[in-house]
Amino acid sequence: MINENLLGIIAGILTSISMLPQLIKVLKEKNVDDLSPVMLLTLIIGIALWVWYGVMKSEAPIIYSNSFAVLVNLCLLGSYLIYRKKE
Amino acid sequence: MINENLLGIIAGILTSISMLPQLIKVLKEKNVDDLSPVMLLTLIIGIALWVWYGVMKSEAPIIYSNSFAVLVNLCLLGSYLIYRKKE
Numbered sequence: 001m002i003n004e005n006l007l008g009i010i011a012g013i014l015t016s017i018s019m020l021p022q023l024i025k026v027l028k029e030k031n032v033d034d035l036s037p038v039m040l041l042t043l044i045i046g047i048a049l050w051v052w053y054g055v056m057k058s059e060a061p062i063i064y065s066n067s068f069a070v071l072v073n074l075c076l077l078g079s080y081l082i083y084r085k086k087e
Numbered sequence: 088m089i090n091e092n093l094l095g096i097i098a099g100i101l102t103s104i105s106m107l108p109q110l111i112k113v114l115k116e117k118n119v120d121d122l123s124p125v126m127l128l129t130l131i132i133g134i135a136l137w138v139w140y141g142v143m144k145s146e147a148p149i150i151y152s153n154s155f156a157v158l159v160n161l162c163l164l165g166s167y168l169i170y171r172k173k174e
Binding site (some may be wrong): 002003007008011012013014015016017033036039043045050057059061 | 094095127134136146149165
């Protein structure tokens with residue numbers, strides 16, 4: 001049991017770390033040309049469902065890592081709404 | 088039990104769909120300037136650990152969606168190795 005949780009925690013940390021450079025780049029350069037709001041919404045809904053799945057199964061690593069991913073992608077979506085070029 | 092699995096399947100389909108545009112764009116434009124090989128490797132290792140976690144817990148939605156994600160990101164890493172600019 002400890003091993004599975006530890007595995008989930010390490011997996012969650014690695015996948016969380018790998019999301020940050022994109023967010024940092026967008027926040028630094030204020031350039032959101034490469035973001036697709038439709039795909040971001042799809043991703044956010046998908047990850048939110050993973051959080052729900054984790055809650056139903058009482059699996060902490062899934063809940064924490066996907067909650068973090070929801071946050072990161074909400075920041076990306078927020079950045080898109082703020083920085084997109086007004087036509 | 089059916090509900091949790093269905094939830095996981097829908098979550099997996101949504102997060103999988105949201106990965107495809109980046110891969111399609113890279114394959115179409117053969118432009119990998121925005122890919123970071125270190126972050127791709129971090130991500131691939133992280134997702135592979137999620138597959139392992141899913142196997143240990145016998146959770147099919149986690150196994151399938153993360154296996155798909157490993158494949159997509161291996162394609163991105165392969166594209167990076169093929170298309171990166173030789174200095």
